[in-house]
Amino acid sequence: MRFSIYLTLPLFLAGCSGRHNWLASAGAEADRVEGLFWVLLIGAAVIWCLVIGAAVYAHRRQVDPSLETQARRFIIWGGAVFPSVLVGTLLVWGLVILRDITADEGDLTVRVDGERWWWRVIYETSEGDVVTANEIRLPVDRTALFRLTADDVIHSFWVPALGGKMDMIPGRETRLTLTPVKTGNWGGLCAEYCGGAHALMRFDAIVMEQADFEAWLAHEAEPAQVAAGDPGYTVFAEEGCGACHTIRGTEAAGPVGPDLTHLAAREKLGAGIYEMTPGNMARWITETHEMKPDIDMPPYPDLSGARLDRLVAFLMSLD
Ligand code: HEC
Ligand SMILES: [Cu+2]
Structure with missing residues (x-):
């Protein structure tokens, strides 16, 4: 019986692999949180062993009444002073991390608006806002400042590997900085x-090399190339x-x-799914x-055949 419990353990651990693994951090901010986590975990294990040992x-030991004062001192130092200093230090450490990851400055600024159930993404550039959705691209080794808002209900923005x-x-606007240090799709x-x-x-x-990111952003800023009278766009407009x-x-x-505008340049459809x-x-x-x-887009079950094909071909050409 007890053995079968151990058998299920790998199942839980299997959830730890993959790109959503925050313990395999690929960003400076995630790294700091990970450091705090390990210190907490190992520190707690050591303290637990000491307490149980004591x-x-x-x-086991016969109590010697002459040790009464020593015992009281032990309780004051080990039971009150040490925990207070330790918890106080951890608090300060945590607040410093929080201050740093919610800093007000970055090499680039990205506004992300949580919608039900997708992401509106706006890059602020010197030539104006570049609007896209459902995909975030970042240059490696640069700090991106995220300005986060929500349109309807509370959402939460999380890239586990980055922070x-x-x-x-x-x-209300909340802020977060992410400094990716490894390229990849996180x-x-x-x-x-x-x-x-x-x-x-x-x-x-998606974390890219600096130059690739610049090229991508410049392309995102361009309007779509749609020929006048494009048969697929005609369907799009008619529907x-x-x-x-x-x-x-x-x-x-x-x-x-x-x-x-650049739908087909995204790797995924339907908000990353x-x-x-x-x-x-x-x-x-x-x-x-x-x-x-549940999404706020109506289905078009009557679209079929050549009309649907033309619409799909048009959408897939929006790169
Ligand atoms: C009433 C508003 C509405 C209409 C009309 C509508 N959509 Fe949408 N569409 C949405 C919303 C909202 C989403 C986001 C859904 C989500 O992921 O939660 C969406 C998502 C999409 C996406 C996925 C975008 C992405 O980033 O992956 C595509 C493609 C799309 N719509 C195409 C169409 C086409 C083609 C039509 C017409 C045949 C259409 N939509 C009509 C509201 C609408
Ligand atoms: Cu949610």
């Missing part, structure tokens, strides 16, 4: 229950998708859903609520 020792998490609160998620599709509210957090979605460079300027493929795109449009329950 208890066993006291239990965080930080609540996103309606009517993945992020909403860490505060926010309703039906909460578990499907994710994003890719009224532009009431909710923006495609810069076209008449579509809806503010409700994610910006689609599906591969960006034509098949998934078609299902996203026709079986929307099977793909992601």
Whole structure:
């Protein structure tokens, strides 16, 4: 019986691998939190052993009344002074980390707005705001300052491998800095229950070389290249998708859903949950609520055949 409990342990540990593992940190901020965690864990283990050791020792030994004053001193120093100093030090250490990771400065500024159930992402540049969604790209070895807000309910912004998490609160701005030190796709998620599709509210957090990042951002700032009379865009316009979605460079300027200007340049579809493929795109449009329950986008089950193909081809061309 007891043996079978040990057998289930690897199952829990299996959850520790992968890109959402904050113990395999890839960012300066996550590193500091990880350091604090190990000191707490190992420190607690050592203190536990000492306390249990002392208890066993006291239990085994005959009490000698002449040691009464020594015992009292031991209780004052070991039971009051030592814990107070230790907990006080940990508090100061934790506050210093908190101050640093919520600093007001960064090499670049990214505003992220939590929506049900996706992310509006805005890069602040010297030429103005660059709006995108559901994917965050960062240059390696640079500090990004995140200005976080929420549109409707409380969300929480978390990229486990890089740092965080930080609540996103309606009517208020919270801040967080992330300094990635390794390139890769580290993945992020909403860490505060926010309703039906909460578990499907994710994003890719892609750390790139400096030059690649600059090129990506410059491309994101461009409007989409849509030919006049594009048959797929015609379907998009006729179905009224532009009431909710923006495609810069076209008449579509809806503010409700994610910006689609460079949709196909994202690695994932639907806020970090599906591969960006034509098949998934078609299902996203026709079986929307099977793909992601509860979302504020209506399904278009009547779209099919050549019309659907043209729309999907158009969306997949938005890179
Ligand atoms: C009533 C507003 C509304 C309409 C109309 C609408 N959408 Fe959406 N759309 C949304 C919202 C909201 C989301 C985000 C859903 C989520 O992930 O929680 C979304 C998400 C998407 C996404 C995924 C974006 C991403 O970043 O992965 C695509 C693609 C999309 N819509 C295409 C369309 C197309 C094509 C049409 C027209 C056939 C359409 N939408 C009509 C509101 C709308
Ligand atoms: Cu959530």
